[in-house]
Amino acid sequence: MILNASGCLDALTAPEVARELDAFVTKTVTPQPRGGNEPVRIAETEVGMLNSIGLANPGIDSFRQDVLPRLAELELPIWVSVGGFSADDYADLCRHLDEEPVVEAVELNLSCPNVAEPVGSVAEIVAAAREATSKKLYAKLSAADGDVGSVAVAAAKAGADGLSLVNTIRGLALDPQTLAPTLSTATGGLSGPALRPIALAAVFVCFETTGLPIVGMGGVETGRHALQLIAAGASVCALGTILFSDPEAPGRIRSELTAEAEALGFENPLDAHALAHGDKAPAPLRRVA
Amino acid sequence: MILNASGCLDALTAPEVARELDAFVTKTVTPQPRGGNEPVRIAETEVGMLNSIGLANPGIDSFRQDVLPRLAELELPIWVSVGGFSADDYADLCRHLDEEPVVEAVELNLSCPNVAEPVGSVAEIVAAAREATSKKLYAKLSAADGDVGSVAVAAAKAGADGLSLVNTIRGLALDPQTLAPTLSTATGGLSGPALRPIALAAVFVCFETTGLPIVGMGGVETGRHALQLIAAGASVCALGTILFSDPEAPGRIRSELTAEAEALGFENPLDAHALAHGDKAPAPLRRVA
Amino acid sequence: MRREALIVAGVERVGPYSLVSLKRGSLESGVPGQFFMLSPPGRLLPRPMSLCLATRRELAFLIDPIGPGTRALVELVRGQAVDVLGPLGNGYRLDVKRPLLVGGGIGVAPFPYLSERLGRPPAVLGFRTSEHAEAAALVPNAEVAVEPRLVTELLRPRHDVLACGPEPMLAAVARLAPRSQLAWEAPMACGYGACYGCAVRIGGELKRLCVDGPVLDAEAA
Amino acid sequence: MRREALIVAGVERVGPYSLVSLKRGSLESGVPGQFFMLSPPGRLLPRPMSLCLATRRELAFLIDPIGPGTRALVELVRGQAVDVLGPLGNGYRLDVKRPLLVGGGIGVAPFPYLSERLGRPPAVLGFRTSEHAEAAALVPNAEVAVEPRLVTELLRPRHDVLACGPEPMLAAVARLAPRSQLAWEAPMACGYGACYGCAVRIGGELKRLCVDGPVLDAEAA
Numbered sequence A, B: 001m002i003l004n005a006s007g008c009l010d011a012l013t014a015p016e017v018a019r020e021l022d023a024f025v026t027k028t029v030t031p032q033p034r035g036g037n038e039p040v041r042i043a044e045t046e047v048g049m050l051n052s053i054g055l056a057n058p059g060i061d062s063f064r065q066d067v068l069p070r071l072a073e074l075e076l077p078i079w080v081s082v083g084g085f086s087a088d089d090y091a092d093l094c095r096h097l098d099e100e101p102v103v104e105a106v107e108l109n110l111s112c113p114n115v116a117e118p119v120g121s122v123a124e125i126v127a128a129a130r131e132a133t134s135k136k137l138y139a140k141l142s143a144a145d146g147d148v149g150s151v152a153v154a155a156a157k158a159g160a161d162g163l164s165l166v167n168t169i170r171g172l173a174l175d176p177q178t179l180a181p182t183l184s185t186a187t188g189g190l191s192g193p194a195l196r197p198i199a200l201a202a203v204f205v206c207f208e209t210t211g212l213p214i215v216g217m218g219g220v221e222t223g224r225h226a227l228q229l230i231a232a233g234a235s236v237c238a239l240g241t242i243l244f245s246d247p248e249a250p251g252r253i254r255s256e257l258t259a260e261a262e263a264l265g266f267e268n269p270l271d272a273h274a275l276a277h278g279d280k281a282p283a284p285l286r287r288v289a
Numbered sequence C, D: 001m002r003r004e005a006l007i008v009a010g011v012e013r014v015g016p017y018s019l020v021s022l023k024r025g026s027l028e029s030g031v032p033g034q035f036f037m038l039s040p041p042g043r044l045l046p047r048p049m050s051l052c053l054a055t056r057r058e059l060a061f062l063i064d065p066i067g068p069g070t071r072a073l074v075e076l077v078r079g080q081a082v083d084v085l086g087p088l089g090n091g092y093r094l095d096v097k098r099p100l101l102v103g104g105g106i107g108v109a110p111f112p113y114l115s116e117r118l119g120r121p122p123a124v125l126g127f128r129t130s131e132h133a134e135a136a137a138l139v140p141n142a143e144v145a146v147e148p149r150l151v152t153e154l155l156r157p158r159h160d161v162l163a164c165g166p167e168p169m170l171a172a173v174a175r176l177a178p179r180s181q182l183a184w185e186a187p188m189a190c191g192y193g194a195c196y197g198c199a200v201r202i203g204g205e206l207k208r209l210c211v212d213g214p215v216l217d218a219e220a221a
């Protein structure tokens, strides 16, 4: 299964790209509208890109009123990513979305690179969200959140149905001439190739500690990268930065994934699921559905 | 000033490389001898390398008896990296080293990628080490330790004289054929190019929060990379992974650094120190010496 | 929005710029002022480029090598393939009565194609040096100002201005000719509305230049 | 330990392997069984390679393209430069009376140079296929076994064995000829003792193969 990574596709400006996905994940929606950070918001480095979009979004009310109905027309499963600044924010957002039949799952963005979330508050937020909705709940974590395996356990215990791994890690780029930060916010979130081994490790470790279904992402550019995430424990892959240079990536990576899996003797890519764990079964907090 | 990164050079097998440095940093020494992890211990990825050496070292007693005297013959300032599993371990190690006049500084390795250290324990360890020695104390942190800016503040408040940033981040590589982990320990520490923007951000943020002297490292391969770390707030640069492919890197990067700085109009590379912060002075917990 | 690997037909120096011609494949040329995302070899992100010239067989881009991406593009050689996505964004409205093209520096890039489509209207072009001014040869009926002279000194009254150039120039043009159409720039990661990286203030709000621009009415910006 | 950018003089196919010849520059050839770290273009880490042939003007390496690093090395072309560090580690002791070279697969790589230095002693070489066995032509006085026949079947009594090959072969040789010298392999990041990546168990302890090996007495390993 292939999704987009939150914040890396607008299904309304590029419906033909969204239609190649198994589900569309929205950019993170917050309680209030946000214009986002001042430009410059993006920078390219030698190993990935930086962004400091700052969760630009219309806010939950206008999202429900204007955006969601138009997304519904695409007839794709919709996952809504939500973000806030307190457990109450998340609970509110989830209550809103619980009323929207078109929403298939809610992804809790617990890892905006500019707000580090200690384990305690991850548990609290997930629990509050769990109270507020019966939709599938995915907790999105960053590999920079300390010991991600333990944070994942906290999310699982608080009622998350799955994990989305990984969000960006804080990075910095300086102008080669002035040595001033390129981004208006100085630091931003690093995505793309640099995240690849980090994402693989996070998926591996969190699958080991929780056994939850995992949406794996971070630097996926080819079917081989996707297959490796699946082997590490992901059951779904999400595409982020690659969509910027290759909007045809969903279809391409889907067929590469099948071909790679077949070349290694698997009928289906998911037959390679968790293969990297060998015989070591993950602690069976919950098993993959 | 150019150092090696801990664990990335043995001055006894390569004294000619060590002599190009302004100070030699030892591999992390622990209370007891450690053979280290089983092979395979290293893997190359597209964006960096992974290692799971496992702190192989002879232990503090044999280090003092056999290694330190031979290092002393190099007539280089010696920084000793120490690691343990409790604040007491660190205090013990520091007490040992406090008796060694040849040791110029102690680097507290608080960030082995397999042991996440919560803020609380960083403060506790640094405080215990501070009690035990009057040597210069550098706290070495990882960008994966949660909010590194706050961890740095905790280290500063507990008495660290400086920071070493950054250690590796946990990563995973899978064999392309078997999809099994390449390293015997499955995950390992990611170093090299992928760390570059992450290290820059950590240096930038920790300089902002503490104003402490910083040894910057992470993917430095050229004088330009070194200059960027200096602009972000480092006063010293350390070379890790680059030493494996280019043992002549210390001399090369030193001259590139001077040339780069001159091309931008600085007489001395350190004239670019903290330039990326513009007029925003760091919170003056302590100022750079 | 189509994407295709196009073959480099040739690269020609034009002063400090390079004109990179690509075999057209099946891509549309779009409206002048629209842009394409070109993927420089070895770089993570594609770079936005205005279409400079369109013939039946080729699409050509005038590129100023100012950084790693543009340098990689001007170092392309005949026969190499380069991924191209487009046309993207909103181009110039062509329903104008007395067009005047006003350009500065690499901002002249969209003008050869625009001029062709508008029947070769007059153009006034500003450049930093006479070397840069060599690019004026690509634009018919052009009058040239080289610094310290400014292109705004050549503006003519009662014309429909279509402008492209550096921000200070566009700001000056907007003041002098409030009904002009201006083509803006912003760093872009995707070019098709996916990343929200290209935000600029339009009418006080941060909007995506790639979908709401890059050509905007002077009054809107 | 010296490092130099050497120029590729030529690359020649030898069955599935390639013999990569480099202009020698000012590097020493060292003792047979010592190795060099070669930096494949585009890869982060250098790769250890035994010296295969040394002439006054060239150093040559026999390379099996099994992964990204070795593939990049065999794709080098004449005139390209490649960074080379060495010679490194401990080679074979040459003070042997009745030498017999025992090699398997790409393990024959150090033998042409070793054979030269020992006055062309007899060699027994094992290969997976007759294609691979083409490499035997580089080793004088060689007898060849192709699978399913094993090179250990060709071992001769009362010889001083100098061996190089895959681990199972070395283990078998160590059992049959306990006083032999064996050249081992391990993944290496640096080749000069800096990384502790090349650890192998030697006499029960984890030691760095690059400084304590790669050639070890069978009894030590």
Ligand SMILES: Cc1cc2nc3c(=O)[nH]c(=O)nc-3n(C[C@H](O)[C@H](O)[C@H](O)COP(=O)(O)OP(=O)(O)OC[C@H]3O[C@@H](n4cnc5c(N)ncnc54)[C@H](O)[C@@H]3O)c2cc1C
Binding pocket: A175, C035, C047, C048, C049, C050, C051, C061, C062, C063, C064, C065, C066, C067, C068, C069, C070, C071, C106, C109, C110, C184, C185, C186, C187, C188, C214
């Ligand atoms: C719609 C559109 C059309 C364009 N058409 C052309 C064209 O036809 N020909 C052409 O040469 N260029 C054009 N550009 C600009 C071009 O896209 C940038 O110069 C290029 O992306 C820079 O990439 P780089 O890697 O070479 O340099 P970078 O390293 O990205 O930038 C080098 C320097 O230029 C600055 N810079 C980068 N991008 C921009 C920008 N968009 N605006 C202002 N400053 C910037 C950076 O801050 C930095 O200081 C266009 C831009 C847009 C948005």
Ligand SMILES: Cc1cc2nc3c(=O)[nH]c(=O)nc-3n(C[C@H](O)[C@H](O)[C@H](O)COP(=O)(O)OP(=O)(O)OC[C@H]3O[C@@H](n4cnc5c(N)ncnc54)[C@H](O)[C@@H]3O)c2cc1C
Binding pocket: B175, D035, D047, D048, D049, D050, D051, D061, D062, D063, D064, D065, D066, D067, D068, D069, D070, D071, D106, D109, D110, D184, D185, D186, D187, D188, D214
């Ligand atoms: C001292 C020494 C001398 C050597 N001399 C030669 C030589 O003359 N010619 C030659 O072709 N090769 C030689 N090798 C082996 C060569 O260094 C490796 O094949 C190479 O590093 C693999 O790099 P890669 O990127 O191509 O493949 P990788 O992707 O690194 O490896 C591909 C596959 O081979 C396995 N592998 C990698 N390295 C080794 C190893 N050292 N031992 C066993 N399996 C390994 C990996 O696990 C993987 O399955 C030598 C190794 C050593 C330590």
Ligand SMILES: Cc1cc2nc3c(=O)[nH]c(=O)nc-3n(C[C@H](O)[C@H](O)[C@H](O)COP(=O)(O)O)c2cc1C
Binding pocket: A005, A006, A007, A008, A027, A028, A051, A053, A055, A081, A109, A140, A166, A167, A168, A190, A191, A192, A193, A195, A217, A218, A219, A220, A238, A239, A240, A241, A242, C195, C196, C197
């Ligand atoms: C421009 C940009 C915007 C993003 N916005 C969001 C967001 O709104 N919410 C979120 O959870 N993640 C966001 N992310 C993170 C991605 O969803 C993804 O976790 C990350 O980019 C790693 O995947 P990649 O390496 O494939 O890009 C954003 C990433 C980028 C590059």
Ligand SMILES: Cc1cc2nc3c(=O)[nH]c(=O)nc-3n(C[C@H](O)[C@H](O)[C@H](O)COP(=O)(O)O)c2cc1C
Binding pocket: B005, B006, B007, B008, B027, B028, B051, B053, B055, B081, B109, B140, B166, B167, B168, B190, B191, B192, B193, B195, B217, B218, B219, B220, B238, B239, B240, B241, B242, D195, D196, D197
């Ligand atoms: C092989 C290897 C061994 C390392 N051993 C140690 C160690 O013993 N102690 C320590 O603090 N850091 C250790 N590190 C981390 C480095 O000191 C450094 O923080 C990191 O590699 C980032 O720098 P680089 O990208 O330049 O390699 C090791 C790194 C590598 C690659």
Ligand code: FES
Binding pocket: C187, C188, C189, C190, C191, C192, C193, C194, C195, C196, C197, C198, C199, C208, C209, C210, C211
């Ligand atoms: S460039 Fe990505 S949204 Fe405009």
Ligand code: FES
Binding pocket: D187, D188, D189, D190, D191, D192, D193, D194, D195, D196, D197, D198, D199, D208, D209, D210, D211
């Ligand atoms: S290869 Fe680095 S220590 Fe041996």
